[in-house]
Amino acid sequence: MRAMVLNKICNLKENKRPLELVNLPKPVPKEREILVKVSACGVCHTELDEIEGRTPPPRLPVVLGHQVVGRVEKCGGKAGKFKIGDRVGIAWIYSACGRCKFCLEGNENLCENFKATGRDANGGYAEYITVLEDFAFKIPDEFSDSEAAPLLCAGAIGYRSLRLTEIKDGQNLGLTGFGASAHLVIKMVRHKYPNSKVFVFARSEQERNFAKELGAIWVGDTQDKPPEKLDCVIDTTPVWKPVIEALKNLESGGRLVINAIRKEEIDKEYLLKLDYPTHLWHEKEIKSVANVGRRDVSEFLKLAAEIPIKPEVQEFSLKEANKALLELKERKIRGAKVLRID
Numbered sequence: 300m301r302a303m304v305l306n307k308i309c310n311l312k313e314n315k316r317p318l319e320l321v322n323l324p325k326p327v328p329k330e331r332e333i334l335v336k337v338s339a340c341g342v343c344h345t346e347l348d349e350i351e352g353r354t355p356p357p358r359l360p361v362v363l364g365h366q367v368v369g370r371v372e373k374c375g376g377k378a379g380k381f382k383i384g385d386r387v388g389i390a391w392i393y394s395a396c397g398r399c400k401f402c403l404e405g406n407e408n409l410c411e412n413f414k415a416t417g418r419d420a421n422g423g424y425a426e427y428i429t430v431l432e433d434f435a436f437k438i439p440d441e442f443s444d445s446e447a448a449p450l451l452c453a454g455a456i457g458y459r460s461l462r463l464t465e466i467k468d469g470q471n472l473g474l475t476g477f478g479a480s481a482h483l484v485i486k487m488v489r490h491k492y493p494n495s496k497v498f499v500f501a502r503s504e505q506e507r508n509f510a511k512e513l514g515a516i517w518v519g520d521t522q523d524k525p526p527e528k529l530d531c532v533i534d535t536t537p538v539w540k541p542v543i544e545a546l547k548n549l550e551s552g553g554r555l556v557i558n559a560i561r562k563e564e565i566d567k568e569y570l571l572k573l574d575y576p577t578h579l580w581h582e583k584e585i586k587s588v589a590n591v592g593r594r595d596v597s598e599f600l601k602l603a604a605e606i607p608i609k610p611e612v613q614e615f616s617l618k619e620a621n622k623a624l625l626e627l628k629e630r631k632i633r634g635a636k637v638l639r640i641d
Contacts, residue, residue, distance in 0.1 A: 300425055307350075329429070331431055333429065334373040335435070336427055337426055339637050341366025342627060348561050357417075362421035362423075364638070372382055388451045389416055391435060394414045454480070460588050472533070476501060529548050530549075547578060554583070
């Protein structure tokens with residue numbers, strides 16, 4: 300099978316083609332696994348973190364990609380959840396132990412043995428992938444393959460982030476950064492919390508205009524001051540500056556949810572500007588988002604079909620994966636980028 304493989308950690312400024320197109324053996328499903336013929340795979344900022352070494356180290360060489368959509372081609376001997384031809388999705392959560400206190404509490408995203416698709420196991424930048432059947436998700440008929448792909452990560456992690464804000468209808472929400480995840484969050488907010496106002500902070504004029512199109516009440520640059528205080532903010536940026544700026548705009552008792560695996564080091568000195576009375580006093584909270592659980596993916600797919608949420612997507616061929624990643628690195632974003640494998 301054809302696959303785009305990452306062989307070593309590198310800096311995308313120095314190596315603009317980090318992935319190599321190779322032929323790999325077609326995987327064989329184990330007893331409780333299914334073999335999926337991949338049709339589409341979303342491109343995520345997390346892949347940039349993997350390539351540049353900001354995540355826990357991926358196994359190398361590795362096939363990236365954790366927003367995978369395809370059809371079941373073969374089932375292992377003890378796999379009976381899906382039929383041949385069923386359309387399924389595979390998300391960031393590739394597996395968890397199922398036995399620890401976190402798994403038993405429904406917080407499998409915190410499991411010490413959490414395995415990530417495209418990091419700890421080969422992902423969807425390939426023609427085929429295998430996965431345990433319990434970690435595959437039925438894709439609603441409302442979505443095309445390309446529309447469904449970003450729902451599996453950008454949508455699911457956005458859903459978890461929104462849930463962690465504990466927002467109530469009528470409260471103000473801020474979004475810092477307006478890429479694949481945030482543009483889906485605003486659609487969720489308009490459906491679930493129709494009386495809440497959304498304020499968007501983005502450095503790109505294109506992103507700000509896009510946010511207005513989707514219903515943002517106000518848009519501005521990272522350092523701009525909104526006309527109202529914010530009850531909660533979701534940060535989806537890869538750097539520290541927006542975090543510090545967002546804390547200034549929080550209402551007393553407000554909560555900032557940081558949706559990122561790692562922050563880039565380029566502006567780490569910005570943390571020195573963190574001032575307790577300005578940024579944290581009056582019981583402001585900061586909460587991180589760690590991975591997603593199966594509940595997040597399942598609930599979000601149901602919600603997305605109900606609304607329905609139709610993500611904006613830009614399609615690339617498998618061999619154009621490096622181009623898609625580089626555009627993401629350079630913040631050339633409108634919606635989500637998706638590789639068409641077939």
